[in-house]
Amino acid sequence: MTGKMTDLARDAGFGKKNPKLKSALLQHRALSLAGLSERLFGLLFSGLVYPQIWEDPIVDMEAMRIRPGHRIVTIGSGGCNMLTYLSAQPARIDVVDLNPHHVALNRLKLSAFRHLPNHKDVVRFLAVEGTRSNRHAYSMFLAPKLDRFTRDYWNGRDLTGRRRIGVFERNIYRTGLLGRFITASHVLARLHGINPEDFVKARSLREQRQFFEDKLAPLFDRPVIRWITSRKSSLFGLGIPPQQFDELARLSQEKSLAAVLRHRLEKLTCHFPLRENYFAWQAFARRYPRPDEGELPAYLQAKHYEAIRRGAERVKVHHASFTELLAGKPAASADRYVLLDAQDWMSDLQLNDLWTEITRTADAGAVVIFRTAAEASILPGRLSPTLLDPWHYDTETSAKLGAEDRSAIYGGFHIYRKKA
Incomplete structure (x- = not known):
């Protein structure tokens, strides 16, 4: 038992400190572009990534x-x-x-x-929180x-x-790699004059769609966001490794994933009532709904x-x-x-x-x-x-x-x- 605990403590990092994660992630030579990308993702992924799981x-x-x-x-x-x-x-x-x-x-x-x-x-x-x-x-x-x-x-x-x-x-849900990515996304939206937290004020699917179309969708046409979403490393915070980025890129006719991400965000914001979707609460309010706001x-x-x-x-x-x-x-x-x-x-x-x-x-x-x-x-x-x-x-x-x-x-x- 002591040996297993020692292994866990040693494996809390990446590379030599976490050989299990290293063997799962690394598929290319270290000095290749693909290899460097995998190693950067592995370094970021070696800490806490998901305080909440993002599968329904x-x-x-x-x-x-x-x-x-x-x-x-x-x-x-x-x-x-x-x-x-x-x-x-x-x-x-x-x-x-x-x-x-x-x-x-x-x-x-x-x-x-x-x-x-x-x-x-x-x-x-x-x-x-x-x-x-x-x-x-x-x-x-x-x-x-x-x-x-x-x-x-x-x-x-x-x-x-x-x-x-x-x-x-x-608030543990503002920590971890994904929590920090969501925070950074909020900051970026605010720099463009949009406060994502305003989304949780919507009281109907119609209002949710209006917020998406008026506030969120136009962000994906901004040059800086198109540039960011064309970089593999910029999406590591979503837990998207290089292999997944390449797969998603095949869905788009351009190098940026802006169109793909806009489509996914539309589903999150427009397809489910806010009261019934705690994933949307985490994305926009960075917390779970309170009893009068929605379901846990x-x-x-x-x-x-x-x-x-x-x-x-x-x-x-x-x-x-x-x-x-x-x-x-x-x-x-x-x-x-x-x-x-x-x-x-x-x-x-x-x-x-x-x-x-x-x-x-x-x-x-x-x-x-x-x-x-x-x-x-x-x-x-x-x-x-x-x-x-x-x-x-x-x-x-x-x-x-x-x-x-x-x-x-x-x-x-x-x-x-x-x-x-």
């Missing part, structure tokens, strides 16, 4: 149809979705992540459900129950010298609290790659697989290694879900026919649920079901 868990739940007894393997990211899955009472969830900061965040969120006194305390800790009592709640209820690595991480200090746990007294994420809603609290002990968070974890599992030992957008980053070799283990470990009726930057599934033409043949691509449901994903970041949502 309601879409996931409908696609997977989780039942009691199911065994799930998922990438962790911000941890919100695996907590939502617990509301369906699966038998086990294995959470994997190559980023030790995400490992620490997932374990802390699980501990909050297990050890804080009640639902209101969980919401106060995870969803309410400016709560001075959260550090005290952490010290009294959570820190004594955490494993050594997670406790040391949150007791440790960030680059400014402040204890990391202090972000829960301020499903895992923070009172109706799911008891199921998640009871199920939290059935989750194990691993600092590992998806393939690495599955390689240690016996055949037919998993039912649901959640890959997020990780395959967009992978080489053909990594992709085939992953699906070798998925196919080996998949029990009857298994389901795999993932997202892609572009609309089409990346598997045809890249995955060996031998590995692809045992799986049925649910084209109709994939398209339907992809359109319902409130985060609006991805081009495609994909469901593969194991053939009988």
Whole structure:
């Protein structure tokens, strides 16, 4: 156990400090332009990236149809979705992540459900900004129950010298790589005379669309924004690695991703009522809605609290790659697989290694879900026919649920079901 904690502490950075992340990201020579771009992304990605996951868990739940007894393997990211899955009472969830900061965040969120006194305390800790009592709640209820690595991480200090746990007294959703990117986007919009926070004043879908068309859409025609969105590194803050940028660029007839991003922003702002879309609240208000403003994420809603609290002990968070974890599992030992957008980053070799283990470990009726930057599934033409043949691509449901994903970041949502 001590060795594993030492490995996690050592792997909190990039390159030599995090060989797992390095092997997943780097596909080109260091001195090539592609290699330099990958290394810059890796350096930025080696810290906390997603305080909140940006895949819609309601879409996931409908696609997977989780039942009691199911065994799930998922990438962790911000941890919100695996907590939502617990509301369906699966038998086990294995959470994997190559980023030790995400490992620490997932374990802390699980501990909050297990050890804080009640639902209101969980919401106060995870969803309410400016709560001075959260550090005290952490010290009294959570820190004594955490494993050594997670406790040391949150007791440790960030680059400014402040204890990391202090972000829960301020607003954790304004931190991390994505939080800083959203802040920078707000600053850029304000320099052009637009205050993005005004969007949350909209009271109808009509007003939401009017704000988009009058205020937001014209920004993408500004020369500086077109220049910024033509640079791969400028979008690293969205968690878009070089490979995804290249894929998105194929959707556009120009080098800039301005048109693609404008289309995604239109979906976020215009396709879902603001009261029902906490992703829009995070993008524009940089916080969750208050009770009179809208709905919290499903895992923070009172109706799911008891199921998640009871199920939290059935989750194990691993600092590992998806393939690495599955390689240690016996055949037919998993039912649901959640890959997020990780395959967009992978080489053909990594992709085939992953699906070798998925196919080996998949029990009857298994389901795999993932997202892609572009609309089409990346598997045809890249995955060996031998590995692809045992799986049925649910084209109709994939398209339907992809359109319902409130985060609006991805081009495609994909469901593969194991053939009988």
